Amino acid sequence: MNSDPDPQAAALKALDNYARSMVPVAAIGITVAAYDGERLHLHAPLAPNLNDKGSVFGGSMNSLMTFASWGLVMVRLRLAGLEADVYVADSTAAYRKPLYADLHAEAWIAPGEDWDAFLASFSARGRARIALQSVIRLPEGGVAAEFSGRYAAIAKG
């Protein structure tokens, strides 16, 4: 038991702990599914996210996508050995189709952005911004909702 834990597994476990301890995120039922080195995958069940029409409430989709992109920033910071408070600064969302099933979201870095530049900027200045994208897919293929968001990382303390 003296071997170092897998850093990626530890980062996902830490994110899953955030998902369980943040009350509004736990209420939605968000769980961390996987990280493939580029994309973070999260899930949430249908039942706690139903609207008046039997489909998923847009606000729940927004919360999941907001948290997915936030979570990817947290994971990348942790894998770089850095700690920060991360805030969503602004976002846009498009709701393409009603979703009548469990929620499956992915988040990744926006085109033109660069993790190394973000991490270097944060290390040098104690704050940095980065743009992410998220999507929620339909079980039959295609997209239920799309999201772009900008996030600010600020050194703790």
Next chain:
Amino acid sequence: MNSDPDPQAAALKALDNYARSMVPVAAIGITVAAYDGERLHLHAPLAPNLNDKGSVFGGSMNSLMTFASWGLVMVRLRLAGLEADVYVADSTAAYRKPLYADLHAEAWIAPGEDWDAFLASFSARGRARIALQSVIRLPEGGVAAEFSGRYAAIAKG
């Protein structure tokens, strides 16, 4: 007890029932506060909406503002004697300052939009779109978050 109920009070009561029966909206604790003929006012408590930093989760602010604008469309349709399924089509949100207190949101029609044109279009075609705005205010003055969203109303059935 044969007098008609106040239509505005009945419309707000119906919206409050939606807020209590939609699970993800009830989880946030959204309640309907007031409607002054132009602006709809909604509240939500801090505790169920806390993030990892002791402030309000951005996703909760987005859900409240999404629901506030949706609710205003529902109220205006009901006051016109119309029934529809109303969906958020797209939205943008800016998170200006962290909020460390209960949430107070307002929603109103976006500049350049017109309720009469929206209601006439819906009555004629069974579907119509309208743009709304929402804001969450800070207790010390100023704005925690701002929201613009477009909504689609579609005749039931």
